[in-house]
Amino acid sequence: MTDIYSLLLIIQDVLKRLKKSKLNKTLMNYKKLGNTDLNVSTICLGTMTWGEQNTQEEGFEQMDFALDQGVNFWDTAEIYSIPMREETYGETERIIGNWFQKSNKRKEIILATKVCGNTSNKYIRGGGYNFGRKKITEALEESLKRLKTDYIDLYQLHWPERNTNFFGMHGYEHDERDNDWTPFEEILESLNKFINEGKIRYIGLSNETAWGLSKFLELSKLKKLPKMMSVQNPYNLLNRSYEVGLAEISVREQSGLLAYSPLAFGYLSGKYRNNNLPEKSRMKLFKDFTRYKNENGQRAIEEYYKISKKFNIDFTQMSLKFCEIQPFITSVIIGATTMEQLKTNIESVNVSLTSEIINEINKIQKKYPNPCP
Numbered sequence: 307m308t309d310i311y312s313l314l315l316i317i318q319d320v321l322k323r324l325k326k327s328k329l330n331k332t333l334m335n336y337k338k339l340g341n342t343d344l345n346v347s348t349i350c351l352g353t354m355t356w357g358e359q360n361t362q363e364e365g366f367e368q369m370d371f372a373l374d375q376g377v378n379f380w381d382t383a384e385i386y387s388i389p390m391r392e393e394t395y396g397e398t399e400r401i402i403g404n405w406f407q408k409s410n411k412r413k414e415i416i417l418a419t420k421v422c423g424n425t426s427n428k429y430i431r432g433g434g435y436n437f438g439r440k441k442i443t444e445a446l447e448e449s450l451k452r453l454k455t456d457y458i459d460l461y462q463l464h465w466p467e468r469n470t471n472f473f474g475m476h477g478y479e480h481d482e483r484d485n486d487w488t489p490f491e492e493i494l495e496s497l498n499k500f501i502n503e504g505k506i507r508y509i510g511l512s513n514e515t516a517w518g519l520s521k522f523l524e525l526s527k528l529k530k531l532p533k534m535m536s537v538q539n540p541y542n543l544l545n546r547s548y549e550v551g552l553a554e555i556s557v558r559e560q561s562g563l564l565a566y567s568p569l570a571f572g573y574l575s576g577k578y579r580n581n582n583l584p585e586k587s588r589m590k591l592f593k594d595f596t597r598y599k600n601e602n603g604q605r606a607i608e609e610y611y612k613i614s615k616k617f618n619i620d621f622t623q624m625s626l627k628f629c630e631i632q633p634f635i636t637s638v639i640i641g642a643t644t645m646e647q648l649k650t651n652i653e654s655v656n657v658s659l660t661s662e663i664i665n666e667i668n669k670i671q672k673k674y675p676n677p678c679p
Contacts, residue, residue: 331376335630339416340533344416347377349630349637349655350379350640351381353641354641362401378416380402380416382399383419383462386398389594396449396452402417403452406453417460418462422465435486436467437487446506460507460510460536461497461508462510465512468484468487470515470517491529497509509532511534513538519534519537519552523559536561537562541629543570544603544606544678548563553632562634562636565635568640570598570603571589573598574622574625579608603678613666613667617660620650622650623654626640
């Protein structure tokens with residue numbers, strides 16, 4: 307009898323552990339990347355702080371945890387870590403590559419990286435335009451080496467070579483002399499070559515306009531060249547400008563938004579309220595990042611914060627969930643510098659926003675329309 311009783315206690319303990327494990331596991335959501343066969347998690351692991359605000363060891367911990375929680379979609383770029391500087395150029399890709407080598411889990415990850423556009427930084431292939439055949443080939447080969455992989459799932463053009471609006475620029479000013487950038491058809495031909503060689507699987511854009519996306523999609527159809535499967539642009543409660551023009555294209559053409567800066571540099575977590583500047587935070591370390599500091603932006607943040615308190619929902623998770631539920635969004639790119647932040651961000655997929663919450667959010671958008679575009 308004693309043996310049976312002991313066995314029952316063991317079984318009971320195991321069941322408790324299993325139950326606890328399931329409770330701690332995030333029930334991740336997935337969507338198709340464009341019209342590909344890839345199912346990507348609706349939370350994408352952003353990586354741009356690794357090598358600057360985060361060490362390799364901390365990056366490894368984030369990757370281990372994210373994958374365990376079902377986050378199979380990771381985004382990086384050749385220029386990371388951020389802020390851009392020669393000493394840390396390519397460091398984030400190197401950290402990811404080292405994790406692939408150590409874990410042997412490359413095939414479990416849908417990996418996205420980016421090639422930079424026009425740049426004045428001479429340490430990046432001498433500066434200038436980067437989408438021409440020679441330079442984009444060099445960029446891809448360098449990324450593959452740093453990432454210690456022989457293929458990239460999603461290769462993105464980080465920002466346009468041409469003169470247009472991105473990174474929060476206001477007011478389009480056309481310059482007739484701005485015509486030296488690489489023709490879109492030539493870019494698509496180069497990317498098609500990489501696909502045929504098995505070095506990349508799919509392609510996407512970043513910081514792009516409605517004209518740019520439409521032109522690429524048009525050429526893909528006319529010339530039977532690869533299609534842009536995604537657009538990585540900013541989107542958050544303080545900047546919903548993607549909804550004007552680009553959102554409809556994303557839905558109708560199956561070229562969804564990969565939303566970056568969903569927490570507006572952390573402002574939509576509430577940590578900077580009342581002029582608070584936490585140690586090691588981005589706003590404490592890099593005071594030149596002023597995009598979300600204007601007066602109407604701060605007023606809107608307070609209004610959104612009050613909504614989260616009224617409905618007893620975590621402010622960070624409310625902000626992220628609002629992005630995730632948009633029909634034109636494929637995945638929301640999070641960026642964490644601590645494990646606590648990472649867990650909170652990932653767990654946002656299990657939050658529900660009622661129609662009442664969404665209506666109140668939309669009222670604030672009408673009161674302060676896109677205060678930080």
